[in-house]
Amino acid sequence: MNHVVVVGAGLAGVRSVEALRAHGFGGAITLIGEEPHRPYDRPPLSKAVLLGEIDSTVVDSDLGALAVDHRPGVAAKGLRAGVLETTEGELAYDALVIATGASPIRLRGEGPQHVLRTIDDALGLRALLRQGRRVAVVGAGWIGAEVATAARRAGCEVTVVEAAECPLAAALGPVGAHTAPWYERAGIDLRTGTMVASVDPGGLTLVDGSTIEADVVVTGVGVRPSVDWLAGSGIELDDGVVTDEHLRTALPGVVAVGDCAAWWSRRYGRRLRVEHWDTALNSPEVAAATLLGGPGEGAVYDPVPYFWSEQFGHMVQYAGHHAGARLVMRGDPAGTRWSACWVTDGGTLAAVLAVNLPRDLMQGRRLIEGGQRLDVDRLADPAVALRDC
Ligand code: FAD
Incomplete structure (x- = not known):
């Protein structure tokens, strides 16, 4: 194998790229990126960048020392066995890593709407968050909550419109309702159970025909994996790039990582696609090992999913996967430090949500990984450390 793209x-x-080099790959590596920038981190975009604390989030990675041919501003357009089609012509490869992430969903309508995915989005939006401006945020998910936090800090009048009955409903179900008072305390007009029909000049039109006037509209209603360029390539697509537990796609020598990968989880016995930083950080290690081969059955990507969010002065962390599991609250969600645990029918921990309680997150994550049975009565007592339940 001489050339990895x-x-x-x-x-x-x-x-x-780092993982390929760390595994001893000495051949050529080409890194194709649609954006005109050096690789950068996204989580600070809706936090420190939007709050005006930093202007750059470029990742601390020495592309020169990695001997990688980075081609910014070049997009992949299509793929067939051994050949990548790009906006700058064709590129032959021996192995290929698909890491095209995801892009934000936009709403219907002719009015200006901002999304937050890139550093340019973040700097552009930050310039608009000024004292007294009316900002309408569509979606009370992770991004919506962080944008609302920054907009309030900048002195904007903020309305957050959410179709579900509570914030974070898609990720946390009814537990998300415990974050609704955070909006109220921050002086935000949170309207749940409210559907937006379109973004129009001057604000939002709701499905009931009423309007919300706004100077700035920010849409945070989720993302879609950026995989359209793979249509007709022979790669299986189903809400992302379908891979096995080694992150291999249907095309030989092609793996997928990060937000765009829908990998087979041995732990959960189903396919998962996790749009969070930890996946982008750690899945490439397994993908590189898979491409470079080696003895045994090969590396398996089988993490307990993890993510965090910083909103309204709270550090919110989640580990696990709670579908079908029973909720057990630890502590008073009206307070500033509490957690929620989800327990399987077999009495093991499926997931933990920790609010300003990194200790619960850390211990919970270990319990999930270990798969020990828990004493649910002790679990419900926040005075008992999670590791002792
Ligand atoms: P991306 O970061 O999306 O990178 C993919 C790159 O591929 C992009 O530069 C894109 O332009 C490029 N590309 C797309 N199509 C093509 C093509 N055809 N040809 C060439 N290049 C292409 N996660 C957390 O866990 N906690 C957080 O607090 C958190 N905060 C976040 C805040 C924001 C504002 C955002 C946007 C995300 C946040 N995330 C957070 C999620 C996390 O940042 C993502 O999971 C992570 O960036 C995914 O990395 P990736 O490399 O897979 O995809």
């Missing part, structure tokens, strides 16, 4: 120069892309 990595498509997508986000965190998962640059981590793939």
Whole structure:
């Protein structure tokens, strides 16, 4: 194998280059990235960048020392066995890493709407967050909550419109309702159970025909994996790039990592696609090992999913996967430090959500990984350390 092409120069892309070199690959590596920038980190975009604390989030990675041919501003357009088609012509490869991430969903309508995915989005939006401006945020998910936090800090009048009955409903179910008072305390007008029909000049039109006037509209209703360029390539696509537990796609010598990868989880016995930083950071290690081969059955990507969010002065962390599991609250969610645990029918911990309680997150994550049975009565007592339950 002489030439590996990595498509997508986000965190998962640059981590793939690092992992290939760390595994001893000495051949040529080309890193193709649609954005005109050096690889950078996205989590600070909705936090420190939007709050005006920093202007750059470029990842601390020495592309020169990695001897990678980074081609910014070049997009992949199509793929067939051994050949990548790009906006700058064709590129032959021996192995290929798909790391094209995801892109934000936009709403219907002719009015200006901002999304937050790139450093340019973040700097552009930051310039608009000024004292007294009316900002309408569509979606009370992770991004919506962080944008609302920054907009309030900048002195904007903020309305957050959410179709579900509570914030974070898609990720946390009814537990998300415990974050609704955070909006109220921050002086934000949170409207749940409210559907937006379109973004129009001057603000939002709701499905009931009423309007919300706004100077700035920010849409944070989720993302879609950026995989359209793979249509007709022979790669299986189903809400992302379908891979096995080694991150191999249907095309020989092609793996997928990060936000765009829908990998087979041995732990959960189902396919998972996790749009969070930890996946972009760690999946490339397994992908590189898979491409470079070696003895045994090969590396398996089988993490307990993890992510965090910083909103309204709270550090919110989640580990696990709670579908079908029973909720057990630890502590008073009206307070500032509490957690929620989800327990399987077999009495093991499926997931933990920790609010300003990194200790619960850390211990919970270990319990999930270890798969020990828990004493649910002790679990419900926040005075008992999670590791002692
Ligand atoms: P991306 O970062 O999306 O990188 C993919 C790159 O590929 C992009 O540069 C894209 O332009 C490029 N690309 C796409 N199509 C093509 C193509 N056809 N040809 C060439 N290049 C292409 N996660 C957390 O766990 N905690 C957080 O607090 C958190 N905060 C976040 C805040 C924001 C504002 C955002 C946007 C994300 C946040 N995330 C957070 C999620 C996390 O940043 C992502 O999971 C991570 O960036 C995914 O990395 P990636 O490399 O897979 O994809």
